[in-house]
Amino acid sequence: MEGLATGFAYRDGALMAEGVPLERIAAEVGTPVYVYAANAMRARYRALAEAFEGQDALVCYAVKANGNLAVLRLFADLGAGADAVSGGEVTRALRAGVPPERIVYAGVAKTDDEIRLALEAGILQFNAESVAEVERLSAVARGMGRMAPVALRVNPDVSAGGHDKISTGRRGDKFGIAIEEAPAVFRHADALPGVRCRGVHLHVGSQIQDAAPLAAAYAKGVDLFRGLRAAGHGLDTLDLGGGIGVRYRDEAPFDLEGLAAVVARLTEGLGCRLLFEPGRFLVAEAGVLLSKVIFVKETDGRRFLVLDAGMQTLVRPAMYGAWHGVRPVVERPDAGLLPTDVVGPICESSDVFGRDRMLPPLDRDDLVVLETAGAYGAVMASAYNSRVGVAEVLVDGDRFAVIRPPLSIEAQMAQERMPAWLEAGLEAGLGATA
Numbered sequence: 102m103e104g105l106a107t108g109f110a111y112r113d114g115a116l117m118a119e120g121v122p123l124e125r126i127a128a129e130v131g132t133p134v135y136v137y138a139a140n141a142m143r144a145r146y147r148a149l150a151e152a153f154e155g156q157d158a159l160v161c162y163a164v165k166a167n168g169n170l171a172v173l174r175l176f177a178d179l180g181a182g183a184d185a186v187s188g189g190e191v192t193r194a195l196r197a198g199v200p201p202e203r204i205v206y207a208g209v210a211k212t213d214d215e216i217r218l219a220l221e222a223g224i225l226q227f228n229a230e231s232v233a234e235v236e237r238l239s240a241v242a243r244g245m246g247r248m249a250p251v252a253l254r255v256n257p258d259v260s261a262g263g264h265d266k267i268s269t270g271r272r273g274d275k276f277g278i279a280i281e282e283a284p285a286v287f288r289h290a291d292a293l294p295g296v297r298c299r300g301v302h303l304h305v306g307s308q309i310q311d312a313a314p315l316a317a318a319y320a321k322g323v324d325l326f327r328g329l330r331a332a333g334h335g336l337d338t339l340d341l342g343g344g345i346g347v348r349y350r351d352e353a354p355f356d357l358e359g360l361a362a363v364v365a366r367l368t369e370g371l372g373c374r375l376l377f378e379p380g381r382f383l384v385a386e387a388g389v390l391l392s393k394v395i396f397v398k399e400t401d402g403r404r405f406l407v408l409d410a411g412m413q414t415l416v417r418p419a420m421y422g423a424w425h426g427v428r429p430v431v432e433r434p435d436a437g438l439l440p441t442d443v444v445g446p447i448c449e450s451s452d453v454f455g456r457d458r459m460l461p462p463l464d465r466d467d468l469v470v471l472e473t474a475g476a477y478g479a480v481m482a483s484a485y486n487s488r489v490g491v492a493e494v495l496v497d498g499d500r501f502a503v504i505r506p507p508l509s510i511e512a513q514m515a516q517e518r519m520p521a522w523l524e525a526g527l528e529a530g531l532g533a534t535a
């Protein structure tokens with residue numbers, strides 16, 4: 102088995118999140134539950150901040166990776182900004198205490214209400230993705246007597262990212278404006294009232310293992326930035342997006358220092374603020390999904406471990422074919438390993454976490470973790486099949502807190518409403534067919 106991520110380790114044969122045994126969390130909170138290690142998150146942030154030390158850089162944590170208010174507060178306390186992709190994420194970042202002047206807001210579809218909300222808050226910049234959006238920004242800002250600070254998201258036509266579905270910077274992707282069209286769009290935008298063009302933005306994909314495609318995209322962004330400045334645009338921010346990859350299995354650690362050196366070389370003398378939008382890098386390895394075995398089923402020569410977590414709790418395997426390590430919470434060093442299919446409870450054949458995983462002979466009620474689940478896990482969870490809504494716990498040294506309680510089926514149904522005519526029909530005995 103590959104090594105454990107920082108923040109998680111066996112002590113006396115039991116898996117711990119920092120100073121807290123996972124068995125204790127399961128007993129007190131129930132399962133399935135996401136467990137995050139606060140100091141592992143902090144360590145990631147510091148590693149990034151140190152790599153870019155000496156450069157005028159702001160790390161805007163990508164809220165979409167894990168938008169829990171406690172996680173946002175943790176990064177805000179370290180000096181991070183936030184990268185939001187909806188009015189809801191802007192609201193979350195503000196509520197968690199991220200200062201508005203550290204919030205950037207991207208996303209291909211911003212409604213007038215979302216634009217208004219962000220303008221009222223006074224965010225650092227809108228990362229605009231189309232001419233139509235820039236024109237809406239102008240109209241809404243003018244109506245409010247405000248100026249919208251705008252960076253244009255360009256598509257540099259660089260292929261990057263760990264999966265076709267998380268590559269965003271190739272020709273034909275829906276994000277941004279083709280880089281060749283950017284000068285004309287900047288001229289148009291600069292002439293619009295209510296808009297102040299302040300920067301260039303790019304983000305080419307996620308789970309990028311190698312600095313080379315990032316460097317290629319950055320180089321194109323810097324060239325454009327210099328050209329626009331030379332053409333008289335008063336730009337002061339260059340947003341280089343997120344995308345730094347993490348270790349799910351046996352990937353080499355990302356070469357942060359190498360990337361930072363490339364950035365320093367490319368942006369030498371540029372005299373602007375650099376923005377970064379890492380999400381996965383800061384949180385993925387600092388989280389596990391803690392789950393319980395409901396049944397062990399042996400049939401047709403296969404051994405299935407059926408968990409209480411499923412694709413509704415962690416959708417990445419079903420959606421991206423993603424790999425998550427599976428590990429028992431109680432170590433069984435002397436037990437032999439058996440090829441095991443690890444599956445969830447959902448009535449879908451895609452509800453599979455892994456096939457032929459070599460695991461000790463686990464049994465009903467045993468606990469396991471799905472590793473590297475801190476990013477794009479809880480945020481994508483649903484209550485499909487009317488399962489309990491996902492819970493989250495933050496561990497910080499020897500203490501832990503529930504940062505999202507499980508949402509019971511009663512609480513879920515309480516959010517639904519019965520139309521008066523259906524209720525009346527039932528009371529009058531209508532609708533009975535027999």
Ligand SMILES: Cc1ncc(COP(=O)(O)O)c(C=O)c1O
Nearest residue numbers: 163304307343344378379380381
């Ligand atoms: C605009 C933007 N910025 C940042 C990110 C964060 O990416 P990652 O989690 O790979 O760092 C994303 C994610 O897709 C994104 O769309």
